[in-house]
Amino acid sequence: MAWEFRKLGPGDNVAVEAQRDPFAAPKWAPPVWHMPEGLVLIVNLVRALLRTIVFLVRNIVPLSVLSGLAWLGYRFGWLVPVLVLALVLVGLSVWVVVDRPAVVRWVVRPARSWWRLVSVYRRxxxxxxxxxxxxxxxxxxxxxxxxxxxxxxxxxxxxxxxxxxxxxxxxxxxxxxxxxxxxxxxxxxxxxxxxxxxxxxxxxxxDALAEPIPALPILAPSDIDLSGLEIGRQEDGSPWRLRLLGTHVLIAGATGAGKGSVIWSTIRAVLPLMLGGLVEVWAVDPKRMELSFGRALFERYGRYRDDPKGGMVELLEAAAQDMNARAERFAGMTRSFTPSHEFPFRVVVVDELAFLTAYCPERDLRKRAESALAVLTSQGRSVGYCVIGAQQDARKEVNNLRNLFPDRIALRLDEDEQVDMVLGDGARDRGALADQISSVPDIGAGVGFVRLETTPDPVRVRAAYVSDHDIRAMVALALPDVDAEGAA
Ligand SMILES: Nc1ncnc2c1ncn2[C@@H]1O[C@H](COP(=O)(O)OP(=O)(O)OP(=O)(O)O)[C@@H](O)[C@H]1O
Ligand SMILES: [Mg+2]
Missing domain, CATH: 3.30.980.40 (Threonyl-tRNA Synthetase; Chain A, domain 2)
Structure with a gap:
């Protein structure tokens, strides 16, 4: 081991330069460091040892199991480890029967995670x-x-x-x-x-959401939580829960995006409470399409055809008025709302918000609808009012009440700029590619992105599909002697 200065020889390029000018100052090459072979060997040995230790620590569980089995085999013959394995398998099968979620949590998931780690990610x-x-x-x-x-x-x-x-x-x-x-x-x-x-x-x-999800089962009233109604599935396979209590929900999606399935899944989720009188749904259906089929379920129902001069607007104004009365009644008494028979939780569903706020031919009606909606959305949360609004166009010109809806759902949208308009700035960059959802109903209808309270990252979800047949069954459940079609 030594520093060695070497004069440049005729083979060196610099020396060639120097030869051109015999009076140039001599140039020296960088020092060459000679590593002794012994040291090289020691360093490599230490490295190999460290790598082995890291490997052993990282794979401690499978290695201990394998070496335990190998030791049993060596000590008592091959039959013993085979028996131990069989016993473990029987034990696991019993555990699966008794408590399947626990097996998934404690055995299946860790095993799968370990396998993916070694076979894909680490490799x-x-x-x-x-x-x-x-x-x-x-x-x-x-x-x-x-x-x-x-x-x-x-x-x-x-x-x-x-x-x-x-x-x-x-x-x-x-x-x-x-x-x-x-x-x-x-x-x-x-x-x-x-x-x-x-x-x-x-x-x-x-894609866990590639297949349509059939309508979810109707729960017992005591299992229904207005702060988290199960209306579909999240991308990771867990339930998609929608909060109604203390918020308003805006559903934005191009035509055929499946806004109807979000609305209907929500109504289906609260149906038992509707039957028990603790929840009322007031429906505004300007297009006379989406909600008319289940009309018999709604406490109040407004559509354009009934009264072009303002049936729907009157419904909204009545809601706003009642909400004000409630607010006065509750003032200073309570800050959190619990539904009762006297004061049921009221869900105001508006299928096409833009019709009321932008497309309605009568300017006066538009203004009245807008101000009733503004009152409901800005003050209704704490007194048991929730507005669920659906609309095709997320642009501001079409709905300037957008920001009054704290919870927003972006189903398939026509343009990428609309994603951030619905879900807030940066949502598309964080992965809410609502403009790329398929327009094929079986693949993309009811699929969308939401922002949950727990994380700023948008989560991909799909609403369960409530078919006409399901709606008919819901009506039959509510009013056994009314035929759904007749009611519509
Ligand atoms: N969650 C879903 N899963 C599977 N298919 C669905 C789902 N939701 C809707 N569809 C299919 O897509 C079609 C269109 O859905 P829907 O009528 O709900 O759209 P929309 O968003 O309300 O459109 P529009 O704005 O035109 O009223 C439905 O007829 C149905 O066949
Ligand atoms: Mg619709």
Whole structure:
């Protein structure tokens, strides 16, 4: 081991330069560092040892199980580990029968996550990240973001990543397509991590919402929670719950996007409370299409044909008036609303908001509808009023009440700019690709994006499809002697 200064010889390029000018100052090549072979060997041995320890620690569970079985086999013969395995399998089967969700939670999910971690993510981590440009090489050393954890669900994997210091989630969003192809997913979303410097990558393997969801079962009244009505499914397979208590809901979607299925799934979810008199639905149906079929279910129903001079507007004004009366009655008494027979929770469903606020030919009616809606949405939340509005066009010119609806659902939209108008700034960048939802009813109707209270990231959802047959059955349940068609 020694520093060695070497004079440039005739073979060196610099020397060739020097030869051209015999009076040039002598130039020296950089020193050459000779690493002794012994040291090279020691360093490599230490590295191999460290790698082995890391491997053992990372795979502690499967390795302990395997070595335990191998030891039993060695000590008592092969029959013993086979028997132990059979016993474990029997135990698991019994556990599945007794408490399936617990088995999924404690056995299936961890096993699947581990398998995906070793067979996909850890195996392809370096090549994919290098190709996608997410690694950095500095002074000959490669820096690789680290893979912290994998959580695998039935249709998607969530991968927690520690980014390189100085890296931002943007860098990952830009190469989301590379990552998806690299790890064999159909789509990758970048989500905020559990702390700064870390992000979750959401790899969608299979679309859990590709098939229509049939109408959900009608629950017992005591199981219904107005703060989280189950109306469909989220992308990860869990229920999509919609809050009505203390909020208003805007459903935006192009024609045929499935606004009707969100409305009907919601009505279906509260049906038992409607039958019990704790919830009332008042429906405004300018197009005379969506809601007329279940008209018998509604406490009040307004449509254009009944009274072009303002049947629907009167309904809204009556609601606003009653709401004001309630507000006066409750003033100072209570801040949270609990539905009762005297004061039922009132859901005002307006199928085409834009008709009332923009397209209605009579200017006076438009103004009256707009002001009734503004009153209801701005003050009705705490006194048991909830407005559910549907509309095709999310632009401001068409509905300037948009911001009075705290919860908004973006079904298929015609233009990408409309996504942020519905869900708020940056929603599309965070993955709400509502403009890319298929217009084929079986694939895309009822599919949309929502923002939940728990996370700023939009979640992909699909509403259950309540068919005409289901609506007829609902009417029959409410009014056994009224025929649905007759009622409509
Ligand atoms: N959740 C769903 N799952 C599967 N198919 C659905 C779903 N919702 C709606 N569809 C299908 O899509 C068609 C259009 O749906 P819907 O009438 O609800 O759209 P819309 O958004 O109300 O449109 P418009 O604005 O024209 O009234 C329905 O006839 C039905 O066949
Ligand atoms: Mg409709």
């Amino acid at each position: 392809d981590w370096q090549p994919v990240l290098v190709t996608a440009g997410l690694t950095k090489t500095h002074k000959g050393r490669e820096y690789l973001p680290s893979l912290v954890r994998v959580r695998s669900g039935p249709t998607s994997d969530r991968v927690l990543v520690r980014m390189l210091k100085g890296q931002a989630p943007d860098a990952w969003e830009r190469v989301a397509v590379n990552l998806a192809h690299g790890f064999g997913a159909t789509l990758v979303r970048v989500r905020a991590g559990d702390r700064p410097g870390r992000i979750w990558l959401e790899f969608v393997r299979r």
